[in-house]
Amino acid sequence: MKVVSRHSLPLAFFLYRADAWIVPQLSKRIAISSRFLTSFYGSMSSELPALTFVTGNKKKLEEVKHILSSNGNKLPFDVTNQKIDLPELQGDDPVEIAKEKCKLAAEQVQGPCFTEDTSLCFYALNGLPGPYIKWFLEKCGHDGLNKMLVGFNDNSAYAQTVFAFTIGPGHPVEVFDGRTEGKIVPPRGSLDFGWDPVFEPLEGNGKTYAEMNKDEKKAISHRSRSLAKLSAYLSENAESIAQDLSTKKARSS
Numbered sequence: 674m675k676v677v678s679r680h681s682l683p684l685a686f687f688l689y690r691a692d693a694w695i696v697p698q699l700s701k702r703i704a705i706s707s708r709f710l711t712s713f714y715g716s717m718s719s720e721l722p723a724l725t726f727v728t729g730n731k732k733k734l735e736e737v738k739h740i741l742s743s744n745g746n747k748l749p750f751d752v753t754n755q756k757i758d759l760p761e762l763q764g765d766d767p768v769e770i771a772k773e774k775c776k777l778a779a780e781q782v783q784g785p786c787f788t789e790d791t792s793l794c795f796y797a798l799n800g801l802p803g804p805y806i807k808w809f810l811e812k813c814g815h816d817g818l819n820k821m822l823v824g825f826n827d828n829s830a831y832a833q834t835v836f837a838f839t840i841g842p843g844h845p846v847e848v849f850d851g852r853t854e855g856k857i858v859p860p861r862g863s864l865d866f867g868w869d870p871v872f873e874p875l876e877g878n879g880k881t882y883a884e885m886n887k888d889e890k891k892a893i894s895h896r897s898r899s900l901a902k903l904s905a906y907l908s909e910n911a912e913s914i915a916q917d918l919s920t921k922k923a924r925s926s
């Protein structure tokens with residue numbers, strides 16, 4: 674467990690024993706620290722704290738697993754998944770939608786979790802369909818998405834994923850934005866995942882997402898970019914997150 678130094682357990686043990694020996698005024702304070710440290714380190718020494726990725730979309734889950742595992746999953750947390758179809762929130766600000774989605778997920782999970790919301794934004798339409806892409810794709814299909822741009826000279830678009838993370842209900846939500854620029858084209862490639870066949874990223878050597886293998890998409894995708902930021906945040910803040918989780922657990926028990 675990376676976030677626990679090898680000196681931590683002896684220190685926790687020392688503080689734990691110390692409250693029996695030191696003068697009463699001091700011992701009260703130390704008793705608090707020792708209880709904190711033993712519960713903090715005790716909870717972490719056996720297993721990594723678990724974070725839940727909440728999504729109802731199995732292709733997203735597949736990609737997230739692939740990205741995390743091929744990065745050697747260096748996260749100092751276990752990642753589990755819950756398939757919950759959260760309400761589709763409305764609005765034109767992907768960050769606000771992502772935050773609200775994460776709050777709803779935290780209520781369901783009653784613990785630390787993360788979610789993501791993905792948009793496909795057409796420049797000619799000032800960012801629409803954006804977060805509404807799910808419904809546009811469902812109702813209009815790949816051809817409809819192309820037809821929406823007939824009459825414009827601009828078929829440029831970007832794919833955006835916003836990951837959102839919280840340690841639990843009522844706690845702040847952190848957001849992480851990742852984007853890939855590209856253009857909307859007639860469908861090419863596998864029909865496995867959503868609008869992948871009609872999105873040709875600028876960095877994709879002329880391939881649509883749907884024509885790429887998993888690693889090619891991962892190398893340039895909106896999801897990888899956003900997830901890289903979330904992973905960096907989790908790694909940099911592992912100690913304070915684990916501490917907050919431990920405090921939260923102690924309060925609720």
Ligand SMILES: O=c1[nH]c(=O)c2ncn([C@@H]3O[C@H](COP(=O)(O)OP(=O)(O)OP(=O)(O)O)[C@@H](O)[C@H]3O)c2[nH]1
Pocket residue numbers: 727728729730733757758759761789790791792806807808810866867868869870882896
């Ligand atoms: O071709 C694609 N390549 C992608 O990389 C990608 N990522 C998401 N999507 C689709 O875009 C909409 C986002 O809506 P969305 O973020 O609300 O997702 P969702 O409702 O499916 O799942 P979730 O909200 O439970 O996580 C949904 O239709 C998704 O299927 C993608 N399509």
Ligand SMILES: [Mg+2]
Pocket residue numbers: 760761
């Ligand atoms: Mg959704």
